[in-house]
Amino acid sequence: MTDDTIIRIAARGDGITADGRHAALSAPGDTLAADGTLTHGPHHQTPPCIHFPTCGGCQLQQLDDQSYAEFVTDRIASALDGQGITTMIREPHISPPRTRRRATLHAEAKGGRMTLGFAEEKSHAIVDIKECWILDPRLFALVAPLRVLLRKLNFKRRGDVHLTLADQGPDILITGFAPEGLPAAEALVAFCEAHKIARVAFNDGMGPETLWEPDACTITLGGVPVPLPPASFLQATVDGEAALTTAVLDAIGKPATVADLFAGLGTFTMAIPAKVYAAEAGRDALGSLKAGANAARRPVFPEHRDLYRRPLTVAELDRFDAVVLDPPRSGAREQAVALAACKTPVIAYVSCNPATFARDAKDLCDAGWQIDWIQPVGQFRWSTHVELAAKFTRPSPQ
The missing domain is CATH 2.40.50.1070 (OB fold (Dihydrolipoamide Acetyltransferase, E2P))
Known part of the structure; x- marks a missing residue:
């Protein structure tokens, strides 16, 4: 490998050579000449869409499947590295083309x-x-x-x-x-x-x-039809939702009581086979979650709660066998303070922003938590947008 070879794709989608130069619309294995000419390598594919790269819906159609999957993983690894954190990162789940719902x-x-x-x-x-x-x-x-x-x-x-x-x-x-x-x-x-x-x-x-x-x-979540307010937030693809839900259930095991924070319409609430306390600030979303849970007779206890202004306290968190959270892109810094100090055995953290996830993870790890694994999910095919689910536990005392 020479200094003019593209070795990775940065967070905003431009390629970086071994000697630190940036090149738009490049792929790992491409070479960048001194005059800016790009020679395509083995991982550079012909973009399938006639609108690429003008259309802002996609940024990375020049990447083949292998290099795009590596980009999704690298986005998370790079964010963690910036906080001095290393952990096991599983094989990414990538949504197929033409699956955005x-x-x-x-x-x-x-x-x-x-x-x-x-x-x-x-x-x-x-x-x-x-x-x-x-x-x-x-x-x-x-x-x-x-x-x-x-x-x-x-x-x-x-x-x-x-x-x-x-x-x-x-x-x-x-x-x-x-x-x-x-x-x-x-x-x-x-x-x-x-x-x-x-x-x-x-x-x-x-x-x-x-x-x-x-x-x-309605939209069916965890087998439960939930009233769907107009333009509500949903996971972008059905398979991406399934991958994140599977990771969350894998992380928490079989608890008796769970706190689902930033619960939304109930993507994870409805899938968890336990008593679930669901906190959500959006009234429309919470009303839909409540209606769906009541109709299905699920043991769900919803609360209208802004977790930025009024995060759960340590005492409240200590009541649960597991905590699930899926905050917006800004992360959960306010809630992470209490999570870091609580005695809950396990936390499943779902994130749509590796940078804010890594920031919150640093607070948890500094307080004695560890990241057991991270499951990357690429629902937004060919974009720079990456999601993940992670399992946090406290190491057993020696």
Whole structure:
């Protein structure tokens, strides 16, 4: 290997040579000449999508499967290394192409044309997508019909189109706009009937208003149908959710009582075969979790609680046999202080940001915890976004 060889892909997606130079759209094994010319190596594949690299939906389509999986693992290892932490990192789970069940597209009416797609990389310009290698085909099939629908609804501005696959079919929330008049209502009904839409809601700034929902929209989590508020957070792919859930259950074993912190709709709550205390700050999400658990008669005890302003205390945490947490990208620094001092035997930490995870892990490890293993999950295929699940325990006294 020479100094001009790309040896790894950095967190933002650019390749780094052995001598420290950076090259965009490169892959491990490529060579970077002094004049910036890039020669492709064995791990550089032809990007499958015609919109790459203009479209910001993907950043790493030039990587083959092996190098992309290595990138996912390296993102976590590098974050841990920055905090002086080493541990076992399992083989990553990578979601296949065309499996994303939720996405936000941008729409813009300009010059008599309706544009619908992802934003360009580092730009507000919209790529009018003609194909997509990450979206579930059932969602991508709606892109062209949605362009037609938005024109019929007299959409004349810029807004977002949130797409989600619910149990009943596609769920759509359009923001920044609300249709008016009988022709718009008729066009909307025809669209929904033709494409078997589960729900359509609009939010022009006053909150979502549902205009089509023949049957109550749900998402099944842990075998339990849970009411699905418009544009709710879900794990990006079904297989990614399954990989994270399997890791969480593996980590906690068979406890009698569990605290699920940042519980959301109940992704992990519903899968845990124990008494579960579920803390969540979002009222809509918590209401859905509660309704699903009650209907299924699950022993779930939900609480509306902002864990940034009011984290569980050490005394509260000590009541549980295991703790599961899945915080937002900012991590769980406020909660980590009490977790570090608690006597709970095991913690399963799910994260969508290796950097904040490593920061919180450092606090736990400094207090005597150890990371038994980390399971990387790459749900956002060909992006720099990486998720993980980790098991923390306290070493037995010698």
